[in-house]
Amino acid sequence: MIEYRNLRVALLGAGSVGAQVADQLLTHRDELAARIGAGIELVGVAVRDVDAPRDTVFPRELLTTDAESLILGSDIVVELMGGLEPARTLILQALNSGADVITANKALLATHGPELFEVAEQVGAQLYYEAAVGGAIPIIRPLRDSLAGDRVERILGIVNGTTNFSLDLMDTRGETMEHALAIATELGYAEADPTADIGGYDAAQKAGILASLAFHTLVPADAVYREGITEVTLEQVVAARKAGYVVKLLAICERLTDPVTGIEGVSARVHPALIPDTHPLAAVHGANNAVFVEAEAAGPLMFYGAGAGGIQTASAVLGDVVSAARRHVVGGPGVAESTHADLPVLPMTAVTTRYQITLVVVDEPGVLAGIAALFQNHGVSVETVQQSVASRDAAGQPEASDAATLVIGTHAASEADLAATVAALTTSSVVHSVTSVLRVEGL
Amino acid sequence: MIEYRNLRVALLGAGSVGAQVADQLLTHRDELAARIGAGIELVGVAVRDVDAPRDTVFPRELLTTDAESLILGSDIVVELMGGLEPARTLILQALNSGADVITANKALLATHGPELFEVAEQVGAQLYYEAAVGGAIPIIRPLRDSLAGDRVERILGIVNGTTNFSLDLMDTRGETMEHALAIATELGYAEADPTADIGGYDAAQKAGILASLAFHTLVPADAVYREGITEVTLEQVVAARKAGYVVKLLAICERLTDPVTGIEGVSARVHPALIPDTHPLAAVHGANNAVFVEAEAAGPLMFYGAGAGGIQTASAVLGDVVSAARRHVVGGPGVAESTHADLPVLPMTAVTTRYQITLVVVDEPGVLAGIAALFQNHGVSVETVQQSVASRDAAGQPEASDAATLVIGTHAASEADLAATVAALTTSSVVHSVTSVLRVEGL
Numbered sequence: 001m002i003e004y005r006n007l008r009v010a011l012l013g014a015g016s017v018g019a020q021v022a023d024q025l026l027t028h029r030d031e032l033a034a035r036i037g038a039g040i041e042l043v044g045v046a047v048r049d050v051d052a053p054r055d056t057v058f059p060r061e062l063l064t065t066d067a068e069s070l071i072l073g074s075d076i077v078v079e080l081m082g083g084l085e086p087a088r089t090l091i092l093q094a095l096n097s098g099a100d101v102i103t104a105n106k107a108l109l110a111t112h113g114p115e116l117f118e119v120a121e122q123v124g125a126q127l128y129y130e131a132a133v134g135g136a137i138p139i140i141r142p143l144r145d146s147l148a149g150d151r152v153e154r155i156l157g158i159v160n161g162t163t164n165f166s167l168d169l170m171d172t173r174g175e176t177m178e179h180a181l182a183i184a185t186e187l188g189y190a191e192a193d194p195t196a197d198i199g200g201y202d203a204a205q206k207a208g209i210l211a212s213l214a215f216h217t218l219v220p221a222d223a224v225y226r227e228g229i230t231e232v233t234l235e236q237v238v239a240a241r242k243a244g245y246v247v248k249l250l251a252i253c254e255r256l257t258d259p260v261t262g263i264e265g266v267s268a269r270v271h272p273a274l275i276p277d278t279h280p281l282a283a284v285h286g287a288n289n290a291v292f293v294e295a296e297a298a299g300p301l302m303f304y305g306a307g308a309g310g311i312q313t314a315s316a317v318l319g320d321v322v323s324a325a326r327r328h329v330v331g332g333p334g335v336a337e338s339t340h341a342d343l344p345v346l347p348m349t350a351v352t353t354r355y356q357i358t359l360v361v362v363d364e365p366g367v368l369a370g371i372a373a374l375f376q377n378h379g380v381s382v383e384t385v386q387q388s389v390a391s392r393d394a395a396g397q398p399e400a401s402d403a404a405t406l407v408i409g410t411h412a413a414s415e416a417d418l419a420a421t422v423a424a425l426t427t428s429s430v431v432h433s434v435t436s437v438l439r440v441e442g443l
Numbered sequence: 444m445i446e447y448r449n450l451r452v453a454l455l456g457a458g459s460v461g462a463q464v465a466d467q468l469l470t471h472r473d474e475l476a477a478r479i480g481a482g483i484e485l486v487g488v489a490v491r492d493v494d495a496p497r498d499t500v501f502p503r504e505l506l507t508t509d510a511e512s513l514i515l516g517s518d519i520v521v522e523l524m525g526g527l528e529p530a531r532t533l534i535l536q537a538l539n540s541g542a543d544v545i546t547a548n549k550a551l552l553a554t555h556g557p558e559l560f561e562v563a564e565q566v567g568a569q570l571y572y573e574a575a576v577g578g579a580i581p582i583i584r585p586l587r588d589s590l591a592g593d594r595v596e597r598i599l600g601i602v603n604g605t606t607n608f609s610l611d612l613m614d615t616r617g618e619t620m621e622h623a624l625a626i627a628t629e630l631g632y633a634e635a636d637p638t639a640d641i642g643g644y645d646a647a648q649k650a651g652i653l654a655s656l657a658f659h660t661l662v663p664a665d666a667v668y669r670e671g672i673t674e675v676t677l678e679q680v681v682a683a684r685k686a687g688y689v690v691k692l693l694a695i696c697e698r699l700t701d702p703v704t705g706i707e708g709v710s711a712r713v714h715p716a717l718i719p720d721t722h723p724l725a726a727v728h729g730a731n732n733a734v735f736v737e738a739e740a741a742g743p744l745m746f747y748g749a750g751a752g753g754i755q756t757a758s759a760v761l762g763d764v765v766s767a768a769r770r771h772v773v774g775g776p777g778v779a780e781s782t783h784a785d786l787p788v789l790p791m792t793a794v795t796t797r798y799q800i801t802l803v804v805v806d807e808p809g810v811l812a813g814i815a816a817l818f819q820n821h822g823v824s825v826e827t828v829q830q831s832v833a834s835r836d837a838a839g840q841p842e843a844s845d846a847a848t849l850v851i852g853t854h855a856a857s858e859a860d861l862a863a864t865v866a867a868l869t870t871s872s873v874v875h876s877v878t879s880v881l882r883v884e885g886l
Contacts, residue, residue, distance in 0.1 A: 024592070024740065035591055035659065130589055136741035138581075138589030146573055146581030148478055148769075149467070149761020156885060216478065217786040225791040236879045239801065243829070243850060250884055255786075258793035259857060265787035267794055274799055275885035280747065282885075283726060292885075297467065297758035298579035301748035304723065305741060315741035318592020326591075343660040343698075344708035348668040350701035351710055356717055358682065386686070407686060414702060436679045441693055442599060442718035442725075442735075 006039040007325050010070045010099075012046045012090055013080035014054060014063070016310030017104060017131070021078060021317050022058040032318075034340040036325040044070045046081075072097060076324045078317060079103040088112050095125045100324040102317055104131035110205035110221035113212065126327060128320035133159060133206045134289045136312035137305040138319070143213045143293070151296040152214040154254040156275075159206040161287035161307040162190045162197035163229050163249040167272075168285050170237045171246060177232060189287050189308075199228035200249065203270040207251035210291070211268040214253060225269035232272050245274035246282040352412040354383070354443065358436035359425060363404040367430045371406065374428060378421040384409035403432055409440070449482040450768050453513045453542075455489045455533060456523035457497060457506070459753030460547060460574070464521060464760050465501040475761075477783040479768040487513040489524075515540055519767045521760060522546040531555050538568045543767040545760055547574035553648035553664035556655065569770060571763035576649045577602060577732045579755035580748040581762070586656045586736070594739040595657040597697040599718075602649040604730030604750040605633045605640035606672050606692040610715075611728050613680045614689060620675060632730050632751075642671040643692065646713040650694035653734070654711040657696060668712035675715050688717035689725040795855040797826070797886065801879035802868060806847040810873045814849065817871060821864040827852035846875055852883070 011022055025032070025042045033039045045058065046067035064070055067090050071077055077094035079101060081087050087108050094101050096119065103109070109116070109132055120127040130140045134157075143152070158164050165187075166180040175183065181198065184190040196202045204224040211219035229249050237247050253268045275282050280302050284290040289307025294300050306312040361367050368385065375382050388405035410418070418437075425431050454465055468475070468485045476482045488501065489510035507513055510533050514520055520537035522544060524530050530551050537544050539562065546552070552559070552575055563570040573583045577600075586595070601607050608630075609623040618626065624641065627633040639645045647667040654662035672692050680690050696711045718725055723745050727733040732750025737743050749755040804810050811828065818825045831848035853861070861880075868874050 138585035142581035148765035265789040305744035322591035346708040
């Protein structure tokens, strides 16, 4: 067994993401330690005002206003303050003190990324930022590592939840832009000042980060062409849908050749666009995000999930914390492949699933009740019963038949109970045959 | 500038994936070196028969039958032979010689994974296997690293391309299972002996790998409950679609509690299942793969892409090669964040996109030809023109109107040409108004 040494984690900021990160670090402390091969100790949370009311689980004595002292002596510093300063100065202090740094600060990366990465490389520290783009969706690591041997040609991303939520409401519920934005604000998807979202500034920062990483080329946020969604009308959205398209605010990063100058380069832009309703991005609803990547060898790939939210974004931050901690312990993925959890592997008899069973039964009164009772008696609860439309003859009249087809959907049932039910059905005098038994998943 | 030292890469196997890996290592040598911060040298390709005919770009003098000598002195060994032996012995030799190992061998990992990972940890080497599950789709790294701070609750995966291709043909084209499998074989999606695919064995090996990684618990392939697709009938697929479902072969890994014993554990299973047609997995067509992950904090995530194919799988292998090489160079992600490519960032004027333009025009003969000529004269090529159905009055008759609405789709055009076109349209005497100008992406 590896001997644990506690790694000291400092947290800067206790907003919606920061509070979740602190809570999870404390709640899942033992599980994280087992995964890392070392203990993790949250040594403090730097905030502007320790007395501000906040709804958190972590002990208030962890709060401090002295971020600089907190950073000194920490192995890992997690910056979730947002904004350019003092975030930039504190991250530089942390890197220079030898700490690895984790940040979700897309504005800072879009503005001062090159400086931060250069300092990190000089001092041999790492800067992680999985949460800066796409919230919980792993997109930074796949681009940086998994596609490191490939050549990214193009990225189409839905990277702002507020605008996707609003456009989706217009498309699916016929809301006007104004009303859709009001609903987004009411539900907490939009900030009090939604300019960064609806103006496309947030998406442009993310496009710059994605393009820089994908093309190994500095693409600052102000080099990203930007249009927001304010000009999009309900009429456009409705007409688009009729024509087989969906309107989305896309972040588009691509390699291309300037048709005028012939120069080969890269481009990043954010604007509303029509995409075919069959495109995988067209099915990204609500405040979800998705990044569609086209690479030379890999072909098209898509990464989909929650693009924002405190606990969702905390998942990405914590993944970075574990990566950084593993690097401190063994200089690699640590005990990533270990089977420390060693949970029992349960047999199929432990599984309960829903089923859909198709039966041909005698078509007479009382049969349905009898079948339902048979399920009930074997511990399988029926959720839905549908009788198939009888086949029709050439004149369009239902054919005379002494048989009817039933499609029965069950609640979750065990394999054993279901098998017993099917066995009983096949010997029942009112059942001609059991024609299909299929499990139902993904509900 | 970092001083390069060449890293020696040995390749075991030159099948469809191996040949692509060798070709890409040679073709993209300089670009890969820049990304890694060190040169990469393919020192040899071990095969059973150096004289066998093969369709490859890399020089035949790299071929050798002496895998053991090739491994000695290599920094990175890429195993793409498949099968259990001699793959297992050679990987152990490579690890023990201090090399990092990359493999796509799911059968080997499902059978001897724990032994291989234990040896790797003992000697401080790394074993990478992104290509073993989901072909080109980054799924191993996200599960291992990005979700390392989260708690995976369930995985639903379409992880076998042959079976998904066949079931999709049944669903979308009404083919029988027999005919669908014949087409899959003809198109090269199915092996000569498709038992591993259609029997669910391939998917079960992948389910074991995913479950082991997600739950930090050894789940051998033979602990995975398995049903293939051979019993699935066209009637079931058609009836499922009518009822709002799609039939997919799913690999399902989940945490659960045995309802009989109360024991908490994990379960992995592979079987055909109905999923709602609105589920993201329902839209995974053809030979594509997708892995849907439900994590406690992150919520639902999906990873989608090509599940097989020589060049696609080579992308995942090469990503692992770069990761391993970066670790050799600096013990971390290397120059991942560098902007070595330093491509020009092109302005929006370099971008060409398709457009959809909606116009209200005077409804008289010859207007359409005039509008088309106007586009043509400004260098914008018209692809489609649709005239909207005129609005109808209360009696259902088209309303008398001197105006018609045109929706014009263009071929790719530059911003400047399009802007000039729109300017000309707005001053045209036959145009009442330009009501919408939107870019079209994702075609």
